[in-house]
Amino acid sequence: MKKLAFLITGLTVALYGTILFAEPEAEQAAFKSYFHNKFPDVDKPDFINGVYALDSNAREQWMEIEEFPPYEIAIDEGEALFNNTRFTDGKSYGHCFGTRQHLRKKYPYFDNEKAQVVTMELAINDCREKHGAKPLEYKIGDLAKISAYLSYHSRGDVIDVIVSGPAAIQAYNKGKEYYYTKRGQLNFACVDCHVSSAGKRLRTEILSPSLGHVSHFPVYRLKWGSIGTLHRRFSGCNSQVRAKSQPGQSEDYRNLEFFLSYMSNDLEFNGPGVRR
Amino acid sequence: MAIKGKAKLRGEKVQVKLLIKHVMETGLRVDAETGNKIPAYHITEVVGSWEGKEVFRSNLGPAVSKNPYLSFQLKGPSVGDTISFSSVDNKGIKDSGAAVVK
Amino acid sequence: MTISIFSTSKLSIFGLCVFALNATANPTNPDFNALWLEVDSFRKAAGIQGHEWRDTAKILLGAKEEFKVGNSEKAFVLLSKARAESIASLAQAAREKKSWKRRVIK
Amino acid sequence: MSTEIDKAIGELYGHPPQASDLVKLKVPDIAENGAVVPISVSTDIENVESISIYVEGNPNPLAATFELSPYIVAAVSTRIKMGKTSNVVAAVYSGGTVYTATQEVKVTIGGCGG
Numbered sequence: 001m002k003k004l005a006f007l008i009t010g011l012t013v014a015l016y017g018t019i020l021f022a023e024p025e026a027e028q029a030a031f032k033s034y035f036h037n038k039f040p041d042v043d044k045p046d047f048i049n050g051v052y053a054l055d056s057n058a059r060e061q062w063m064e065i066e067e068f069p070p071y072e073i074a075i076d077e078g079e080a081l082f083n084n085t086r087f088t089d090g091k092s093y094g095h096c097f098g099t100r101q102h103l104r105k106k107y108p109y110f111d112n113e114k115a116q117v118v119t120m121e122l123a124i125n126d127c128r129e130k131h132g133a134k135p136l137e138y139k140i141g142d143l144a145k146i147s148a149y150l151s152y153h154s155r156g157d158v159i160d161v162i163v164s165g166p167a168a169i170q171a172y173n174k175g176k177e178y179y180y181t182k183r184g185q186l187n188f189a190c191v192d193c194h195v196s197s198a199g200k201r202l203r204t205e206i207l208s209p210s211l212g213h214v215s216h217f218p219v220y221r222l223k224w225g226s227i228g229t230l231h232r233r234f235s236g237c238n239s240q241v242r243a244k245s246q247p248g249q250s251e252d253y254r255n256l257e258f259f260l261s262y263m264s265n266d267l268e269f270n271g272p273g274v275r276r
Numbered sequence: 277m278a279i280k281g282k283a284k285l286r287g288e289k290v291q292v293k294l295l296i297k298h299v300m301e302t303g304l305r306v307d308a309e310t311g312n313k314i315p316a317y318h319i320t321e322v323v324g325s326w327e328g329k330e331v332f333r334s335n336l337g338p339a340v341s342k343n344p345y346l347s348f349q350l351k352g353p354s355v356g357d358t359i360s361f362s363s364v365d366n367k368g369i370k371d372s373g374a375a376v377v378k
Numbered sequence: 379m380t381i382s383i384f385s386t387s388k389l390s391i392f393g394l395c396v397f398a399l400n401a402t403a404n405p406t407n408p409d410f411n412a413l414w415l416e417v418d419s420f421r422k423a424a425g426i427q428g429h430e431w432r433d434t435a436k437i438l439l440g441a442k443e444e445f446k447v448g449n450s451e452k453a454f455v456l457l458s459k460a461r462a463e464s465i466a467s468l469a470q471a472a473r474e475k476k477s478w479k480r481r482v483i484k
Numbered sequence: 485m486s487t488e489i490d491k492a493i494g495e496l497y498g499h500p501p502q503a504s505d506l507v508k509l510k511v512p513d514i515a516e517n518g519a520v521v522p523i524s525v526s527t528d529i530e531n532v533e534s535i536s537i538y539v540e541g542n543p544n545p546l547a548a549t550f551e552l553s554p555y556i557v558a559a560v561s562t563r564i565k566m567g568k569t570s571n572v573v574a575a576v577y578s579g580g581t582v583y584t585a586t587q588e589v590k591v592t593i594g595g596c597g598g
Contacts, residue, residue, distance in 0.1 A: 030483050061512050063521040063565070068293045069397040072280060178428075180478040183471065184465065185431045191481050204592030222517035225342045252428060262321040276517040289557055302565070331555040334562075339539055341520045341563040342486035344512065348550065349557035 022173055024163045024262060031263045035211040039199065047212035048270045054199045055206050062274060071148055071220040071272040074227040078149030081142055089130035093146075096127035104154030105271050108161060108258045110168035117171050117254040121147055121229055125249075127260050136142075136247025139232035144218045148227055151218065151271035157217065159269060161262040175259025181209075184243030193237075205276075214261045216273030223276060230257060279361045279373025285354065290377050292324065292332075293347040294361055298371075302338040320342055322363045326353050353377050387481045408423060410445050410453065414438065420464035429471035486534035489538045489573050492546050497537060497582050501575055503531075509574040511589050517564040518591040525574040526559035527583070534577040535560055541570030568592045 036044060042053045052059040082093050082100060086228065097103055107120035118126075123134040124146055136143035163172045182189040188212065198209035217230040224232075232255045235245030245252055278297040283290050283314055295298065296319060303316025313368040316338050354368035418438055424430045441456035493501045510524040525535050534550040535558065542565075542595045558576065566572075569590045576583045 027482070027484070034483050057512065057514060058516050061516045061522055064561075065345075065520060066347050068280075068282065068295050068347070070520075071294065071344060072344075073278070076280070106396065133365060150446040170324045174484065177478055181428075181474045182478070183474075184428060185433070185466075187470065187483060188476065222520045225519065239432055242432040244425065244432055244435070255476075288583075289589075300565075326555065331553045333551040335549045335551075337544055337547055339544065339565050339566055344562070345559040345563045349559050350555050351554050351557060375500075376514050 002074045002100060005113070024094040024169065025177070028263055030212060034195065035198070035209050036218075039209070045268065047264075048267050050216065050273075051208040051214075052208050058206065058276070062276075065222075065274050069274045070178055071218075071227055072218065073149040073188035074145045074218075074272065075152050077142075078145035078147070079133075080153060081146050082149055085133075087128070088112060089131050091131045091272070093127055093131040096130065097150075100153050102154050102157055104271070105160060109256065110165070110171055110258065112165060112167060114260060115167055117252070117258040118193060119173075119249065119257055120150065121231070121256055122249050122254065127227070138229065139235065140221040140226060140228050141153070143230050144227045147218045153267060154269050155244070155271070157269050158262055159264050159267050160206055161258065161265055163258075163262055170236070171255050172259055173264060174200060174252070174255070177255045179259055183238065184241035186241040188241040190237065192210050192235045196220065210260065210263065212264050214257060214264055214276075215269055216271045217269055219273045219275045221275050227272060278371050279363060280323075281373050282350050283350075283353070283360055283375040283377040285377055288351060290350040290353045290357075291347065291358070292359055292375065293345070293352055293373070294322070294373065295345075296322070296323075296344050296371060296373075297352075298342070298344060298364055300336075300338060300340055300342045301343060317366060319363050319365045322346060322361065324348070324350075325360050325362075326350065326357060331359075343371030354369065357358060410450070410457070414442060414445075414457060417461045417464055420468060421460070424464055424467040424471055427468075429467045429472040429474070431463050431467045434460050434467065437463065489540055489545050489571075491531075492526060492538060493496065493573075493582055493584070495548070497534070497575070497577050499505045499580060499582050500578075501573075501582040501584040502545045504585065505511050507574055507576050507583050507585035509585040509587050511572050511587050513588075514590045514592065518568070520587060521562050521566050521572075521591075522561065522563050523572065523574075524559070524561040525576070525585075526578045529576055529578050529583060532558040532576055536577075537564065538573040538575070539564060539566055539570060540573065541566065541568045542581065543573065544572075555577070580584070 035047065040056065041076050046053040052062045085091055104120060107123065108117050111118045120136055121143055124143060128135055164170055180189045193207050194210040194213070197207050200207055214230060217233065220227045229248060231248040234253050234256065238245035279294055281292065281294045282317060283292045298319050298321065299317060299366055301317040303313065305314045306312070307314050318338040319336050322334045322336065323330055334346055336344060355377050357377045358374050359377065360369060360372065362372045364370050391480045404406045405428040421430060421438065437456050441460060444456060445453035490501060506524045506527050506529050511521060514522045523537060525537065528539060532553050534549060537547045538545040539547050547564045548562055552558060569588065571586050571588050573584055573586045577578050
């Protein structure tokens with residue numbers, strides 16, 4: 001009898017698990033096929049190039065800038081920071097991360113112990129704090145440079161975010177809710193600009209598709225004149241719809257990154273990038 | 277060295293590209309906090325040399341983009357040669373860099 | 379002279395209207411601080427739900443500054459604007475609790 | 485071409501400009517962002533001594549000059565700032581003559597990109 005109860009419990013848990021999983025997987029498939037159907041002329045892997053996958057005039061200028069992109073300076077500076085920083089305990093970033101290669105694809109992931117989404121930028125500051133150093137600013141500057149350097153050495157790796165277990169699914173769902181929720185005085189959700197309106201002009205801009213959004217960060221934006229992280233861009237989006245933006249690595253932004261990255265699974269990382 | 281250079285042999289020509297870290301302040305922008313104009317601060321001159329000879333010279337104004345990019349083509353250098361660069365801005369601050377022809 | 383600067387129609391819907399505000403011409407209206415605190419609490423309530431708007435806090439600060447320098451009329455105009463914003467953002471938060479689900483790509 | 489640019493070219497080279505198909509100017513019709521507009525100038529004209537770039541709408545139209553040595557092929561590129569839609573002029577100086585090419589670049593003010 002006890003055995004039977006155990007078995008039933010086990011089955012229930014397994015079944016429950018399957019149901020929980022089914023949702024993100026099905027949502028990912030629907031998300032991808034929406035974009036594939038909307039833009040049948042775009043090669044699937046090309047979605048990592050954002051708006052440049054859709055607009056040839058913009059793509060040509062972008063390619064010219066990519067010939068010798070301004071973010072190369074940031075990569076060099078990020079390399080120096082990553083390799084030369086010695087914390088007060090004598091340790092370096094290498095003690096936290098080991099190799100610099102293929103790091104980007106480990107993030108974002110759901111850390112069950114910490115019960116939260118860990119992004120690469122969060123991990124960089126965790127490393128600093130673990131070794132007695134002050135955390136860096138999350139949206140700009142040195143952290144974005146280190147991120148650029150590490151992203152550069154993960155180019156070509158494939159986005160492979162795993163959403164597994166109830167806590168991770170909860171984080172995914174929170175990210176999803178954030179993505180689809182209207183905010184700000186202009187009453188816009190991420191989905192309003194970057195799904196049905198992707199490829200359309202909003203004033204002078206062509207709106208980029210959400211599929212592949214996370215692949216090319218951090219980016220050197222011509223508008224910024226500097227390199228910035230994904231969360232800097234998130235806060236820019238908030239601000240553009242006149243919603244209060246959040247600090248970098250806020251729980252909402254991390255969950256959003258988790259959701260968006262999962263939506264772009266199987267695409268390649270190609271950061272850092274140049275964007276207008 | 278903040279001037280990053282790349283030099284690639286393509287056929288008979290060496291394609292030289294360089295990127296210089298510089299704010300290239302136009303002198304027209306206004307500091308939002310103080311209301312004062314931010315003074316012009318930009319690179320004025322970039323020189324490229326090969327085997328001790330000056331082969332390229334460019335004068336830049338503040339209308340060149342932040343982190344200036346320049347590209348030109350050279351006839352003569354071969355793989356392994358060094359092309360060196362130097363720049364100076366309107367405060368007299370100098371910078372340099374080099375690229376080996378690949 | 380009495381100027382009604384706050385629209386009360388929206389307020390009653392959300393049960394947030396605890397008073398009908400009629401700012402009087404008295405430049406040292408003693409209620410300003412209480413009203414200000416209330417609008418600020420609306421702003422914070424929207425913020426907790428992730429729905430604070432970009433400029434509400436700025437407008438509220440502006441209202442406080444104007445009141446401090448004795449520019450009461452301007453202060454109340456700004457406070458009214460902040461109030462409208464914070465109430466609309468609370469409404470947005472309430473509405474979005476469910477309506478985001480309709481937008482999920484399936 | 486504006487008299488302003490004529491004047492700037494006259495000041496630099498001491499000769500008036502003349503439009504020429506031999507000057508190849510490559511700029512976008514619509515700039516992605518006025519802060520960074522890629523521009524390339526090349527020509528088959530021989531013995532080029534100098535190439536210069538002008539932006540009509542900028543307070544100081546002369547953006548950059550390139551002094552060429554015999555080792556240089558007359559093909560240069562850079563990136564320029566443009567405050568508003570205006571003509572961009574490339575001037576090529578050879579043998580006492582200034583040859584020019586002009587093209588309009590539309591500049592739209594940035595909003596959200598990504």
